[in-house]
Structure formats: C-alpha cells, structure tokens
Amino acid sequence: EAGVVQSPRYKIIEKKQPVAFWCNPISGHNTLYWYLQNLGQGPELLIRYENEEAVDDSQLPKDRFSAERLKGVDSTLKIQPAELGDSAVYLCASSIQGNEQYFGPGTRLTVT
Amino acid sequence: GNSVTQMEGPVTLSEEAFLTINCTYTATGYPSLFWYVQYPGEGLQLLLKATKADDKGSNKGFEATYRKETTSFHLEKGSVQVSDSAVYFCALSVSNAGNMLTFGGGTRLMVKP
Numbered sequence: 001e002a003g004v005v006q007s008p009r010y011k012i013i014e015k016k017q018p019v020a021f022w023c024n025p026i027s028g029h030n031t032l033y034w035y036l037q038n039l040g041q042g043p044e045l046l047i048r049y050e051n052e053e054a055v056d057d058s059q060l061p062k063d064r065f066s067a068e069r070l071k072g073v074d075s076t077l078k079i080q081p082a083e084l085g086d087s088a089v090y091l092c093a094s095s096i097q098g099n100e101q102y103f104g105p106g107t108r109l110t111v112t
Numbered sequence: 113g114n115s116v117t118q119m120e121g122p123v124t125l126s127e128e129a130f131l132t133i134n135c136t137y138t139a140t141g142y143p144s145l146f147w148y149v150q151y152p153g154e155g156l157q158l159l160l161k162a163t164k165a166d167d168k169g170s171n172k173g174f175e176a177t178y179r180k181e182t183t184s185f186h187l188e189k190g191s192v193q194v195s196d197s198a199v200y201f202c203a204l205s206v207s208n209a210g211n212m213l214t215f216g217g218g219t220r221l222m223v224k225p
Binding site: 003004033035040041042043044045048056091093095099100101102103104105106 | 116148153154155156157158161201203211212213215216217218
C-alpha cells in the first residue's frame with residue numbers, strides 16, 4: 001500500500017513569490033491534515049479536511065495561506081506571497097475517520 | 113487548552129544504554145497519547161500509543177505507560193541501538209477536537225556505537 005505522497009520534497013523561493021504544495025493521501029482515507037513544522041519544534045495543525053470540507057482551519061493564516069481539496073482526495077496548500085518566516089517543513093497526513101494518522105515525508109520550504 | 117511538554121535534547125547515549133524521554137501533558141477531556149519517531153529525511157511514524165489510563169503501549173522494544181495521576185507518558189527502552197537515533201515526539205489527541213494531534217517540541221536522540 002502506497003503511503004502519503006507529497007511533492008515537491010524541497011522548494012527554494014524568493015520572498016513575495018507564490019508557492020504550492022501537493023499531497024495525495026492513502027487511498028480510502030477521508031481525513032486529510034496539513035501541519036507546519038518549524039525547525040526544532042513539533043508539528044502544528046494548519047487545516048483538517050473531512051472529505052472535501054475544511055472542518056478546522058482556525059490555525060491557517062488566511063491572509064496568505066489557502067488550501068483546497070476539491071474532490072475529497074488530493075489536496076493543495078498555497079502561500080501567496082511567501083515571507084521569510086514561512087521557511088519550514090509542511091507535512092501532510094491522512095487517516096480514516098480521524099483515527100491513526102499517517103504522515104508524508106513533508107516539503108521543506110526555504111524562503112530567501 | 114491542550115499541551116505537551118517533553119524533555120529537551122539532544123540526548124546522547126552509548127549503544128545498549130537505557131533510555132528515558134520524559135513527557136507530560138495537559139488536556140481538556142480524556143486524551144489518547146502517542147509517541148512518534150522521525151528518522152532523518154523521513155516523515156513522522158507512529159511508534160506506539162495508549163488510549164486509556166494505565167495502558168502500556170509498546171513497539172520495537174520501546175514502551176510507555178499512560179499515567180493519568182501524573183499526566184505523564186514517558187518513553188523507555190532498555191537497550192538502545194545506533195539505529196534508534198532519531199527525533200521522538202510525544203503527542204496527544206482528544207476526540208472532541210476531531211482527533212487533532214498536539215505535539216511536544218521533540219527530543220533528538222543520538223546513540224553512539
């Protein structure tokens with residue numbers, strides 16, 4: 001069984017540029033999560049989807065961050081424009097009905 | 113709110129030494145408790161979990177006991193190996209918060225041969 005797939009694995013951009021991250025969850029997993037992991041810290045939830053509905057986006061900075069999961073399968077997280085402080089690892093996870101979460105390898109973003 | 117506090121690293125041990133990584137929590141509601149491990153360049157992997165008081169989670173020689181009276185979930189292993197070198201995260205989830213995971217800051221373990 002394939003795990004959670006994320007791309008790209010690494011991204012370097014200049015500040016003020018847009019960037020997008022893609023996540024494909026494990027087949028059949030209806031719950032999808034995006035987490036932000038700053039260097040030396042634990043992950044923090046940005047947004048949680050149940051199928052195509054964002055049920056918890058209270059921690060998503062909506063002035064510059066957006067996310068979508070149009071068909072309830074794969075998801076895209078976007079930042080526009082990126083700031084230096086956005087440099088971090090962006091993790092995607094999926095689960096069945098909010099049970100055990102399986103994490104992808106993450107996308108490491110560097111904003112210069 | 114919910115929070116997890118774990119000992120800061122790095123923790124440096126020699127192979128076959130005994131490992132303890134402390135973890136305490138605060139939670140609204142009755143949490144489930146987890147330890148995740150992150151090997152270099154890889155994603156988080158669930159190591160073990162416990163869902164109710166006095167449960168012991170165990171996997172790959174690691175174990176942790178859910179202690180409600182001390183709000184703790186300390187990770188232990190009797191004899192570490194070089195391959196155990198990784199970052200370990202303690203976490204909790206509460207069902208009334210959609211099982212959202214709240215993580216501690218992580219503890220880096222380095223095992224020397």
